[in-house]
Amino acid sequence: MKGLKKLCRISAFGGILAVGIVVALLQMKLTALAEEREGLYCDNGEWHYYINGEIDYDYNGLAVDEATGKKYWFDYGVPAREKEAYNPETDAWYWFEADGSMAVDKDVFIPVNEERTAGKWVRYDCDGNMIKGEDFRYGGWYWFDLSTGEMKKGFAYIPDGTDEGKWVYYDEINGQMHHGESFICGGWYRFDDITGKMQHGEYCSEEENWYLYDEITGIMQKGEVFRKNNWYYYDEITGIMQKGEVYHHGNSYYYDTQTGIMQYGFMYRNDKWYYYNETTGVMENYNNVVVVLDPGHDSRHTGASYYGLKEHEINFKIALACKEELEKYPGVTVYLTHDTLACPFAGSSVKTDLEQRTDYAASVGASLFVSLHNNAGVYGFSGFEIYYPNSNYASEYNGIGRDVSECIAQELRNIGLNDNGICSKDSDAYDDDGTNWYPDGSRADYYNVIRNSKYHGITGIIVEHAYMDNKYDVANFLSDDEMLIEMGKADARGIAAYYGLRRN
Numbered sequence: 001m002k003g004l005k006k007l008c009r010i011s012a013f014g015g016i017l018a019v020g021i022v023v024a025l026l027q028m029k030l031t032a033l034a035e036e037r038e039g040l041y042c043d044n045g046e047w048h049y050y051i052n053g054e055i056d057y058d059y060n061g062l063a064v065d066e067a068t069g070k071k072y073w074f075d076y077g078v079p080a081r082e083k084e085a086y087n088p089e090t091d092a093w094y095w096f097e098a099d100g101s102m103a104v105d106k107d108v109f110i111p112v113n114e115e116r117t118a119g120k121w122v123r124y125d126c127d128g129n130m131i132k133g134e135d136f137r138y139g140g141w142y143w144f145d146l147s148t149g150e151m152k153k154g155f156a157y158i159p160d161g162t163d164e165g166k167w168v169y170y171d172e173i174n175g176q177m178h179h180g181e182s183f184i185c186g187g188w189y190r191f192d193d194i195t196g197k198m199q200h201g202e203y204c205s206e207e208e209n210w211y212l213y214d215e216i217t218g219i220m221q222k223g224e225v226f227r228k229n230n231w232y233y234y235d236e237i238t239g240i241m242q243k244g245e246v247y248h249h250g251n252s253y254y255y256d257t258q259t260g261i262m263q264y265g266f267m268y269r270n271d272k273w274y275y276y277n278e279t280t281g282v283m284e285n286y287n288n289v290v291v292v293l294d295p296g297h298d299s300r301h302t303g304a305s306y307y308g309l310k311e312h313e314i315n316f317k318i319a320l321a322c323k324e325e326l327e328k329y330p331g332v333t334v335y336l337t338h339d340t341l342a343c344p345f346a347g348s349s350v351k352t353d354l355e356q357r358t359d360y361a362a363s364v365g366a367s368l369f370v371s372l373h374n375n376a377g378v379y380g381f382s383g384f385e386i387y388y389p390n391s392n393y394a395s396e397y398n399g400i401g402r403d404v405s406e407c408i409a410q411e412l413r414n415i416g417l418n419d420n421g422i423c424s425k426d427s428d429a430y431d432d433d434g435t436n437w438y439p440d441g442s443r444a445d446y447y448n449v450i451r452n453s454k455y456h457g458i459t460g461i462i463v464e465h466a467y468m469d470n471k472y473d474v475a476n477f478l479s480d481d482e483m484l485i486e487m488g489k490a491d492a493r494g495i496a497a498y499y500g501l502r503r504n
């Protein structure tokens with residue numbers, strides 16, 4: 001406007017040139033308006049801030065390009081480029097790009113050296129304000145330092161709305177929060193699928209596998225772990241808590257199938273006893289005794305029958321009771337040669353039936369074969385006899401058999417049966433079926449099951465409990481199931497006593 005007033009004064013002195021001046025005036029005015037800049041202008045790629053048509057070399061602060069809405073920053077008239085600036089009016093930091101425009105809604109790497117090898121990643125929101133604290137972007141969560149705005153990488157302890165706070169992990173490369181299972185610096189961790197909170201302590205997956213994460217570090221535990229007074233074992237690779245029988249460190253252990261707690265002492269499973277050291281839990285080579293109980297006779301090869309009692313039926317009841325009782329002892333596995341009254345070897349003669357019973361005992365690894373019978377036919381006799389192997393051919397079974405028999409005899413005496421003694425019995429001199437002599441020429445055992453047990457390396461004995469044709473025995477030991485069960489239990493106690501078995 002100064003220039004315009006000057007022109008007006010000139011025109012007052014030059015009337016002759018009035019028309020020309022008016023034309024000139026109009027031209028000048030237009031030119032003056034065009035040159036009288038205010039605010040932000042870009043001249044050949046260089047931003048300037050104008051005041052009264054002139055570049056203001058003292059200008060500090062923000063300026064907005066009305067055309068684009070982009071913001072620029074000036075320090076003494078010089079636009080900021082690739083530079084951070086603090087605006088005291090908003091009390092916030094901003095970043096200005098290489099073209100001078102303010103960074104908005106983006107991540108920026110702010111180097112601290114010329115080589116750009118060190119620096120920090122920061123994020124600016126839609127208004128260009130540096131973000132601090134938690135922020136969601138690119139489908140994930142990030143954390144920016146509350147004072148510097150630096151993007152957090154690695155482990156971080158952040159508030160989670162509770163007094164506790166939470167440990168989380170931000171990716172070392174892109175800074176995004178991890179969820180689920182994550183392998184970090186040689187260890188496995190687990191972070192909540194939603195909150196990213198690091199798991200500590202026990203964790204059960206959807207597949208119902210249990211894991212353990214260290215209470216302090218959060219690292220997944222592997223191998224043996226002592227926790228709350230119990231030992232557990234977590235797979236060395238997967239970290240999954242192991243249950244049942246587990247082999248590690250050169251030994252077998254047993255972990256409860258529900259809780260995973262290491263077990264000690266005797267355990268019975270799959271028809272077998274196992275022993276785990278009371279201190280170490282290591283499975284020990286336990287000398288598991290296999291006993292085969294042979295309920296004498298069956299519905300095809302019936303025995304004696306008196307007073308309405310059938311021998312194969314009462315033998316079977318005694319055998320069942322004996323098995324049940326004996327299985328209460330750790331360290332013994334019990335089999336029956338037949339578990340119904342029917343003959344297990346259909347179509348067999350008595351001789352091959354008996355041989356097959358001892359063959360079966362051999363097949364299950366028996367060390368003792370006990371054939372359970374009741375007697376009849378000797379006038380006036382009452383009570384038991386037990387037969388054991390003679391001392392011929394393989395003499396060790398004679399000694400074992402005698403000792404087992406004596407143990408059983410003691411128990412049968414204790415329940416009141418008359419004692420007719422224990423003995424071995426040789427076959428007679430007539431070799432009518434080729435079985436009366438052992439291969440070494442010695443007299444064979446008379447009873448088929450004792451003889452064939454010896455051939456199989458098994459101690460075979462026969463227990464004749466009572467006389468079915470004796471009224472006293474029938475009344476006191478044979479006439480009801482409770483009595484039969486008592487005899488079966490007595491047999492079991494005798495067998496257990498011989499092997500030195502102890503109840504848990």
Ligand SMILES: [Zn+2]
Nearest residue numbers: 296303373374
């Ligand atoms: Zn019999």
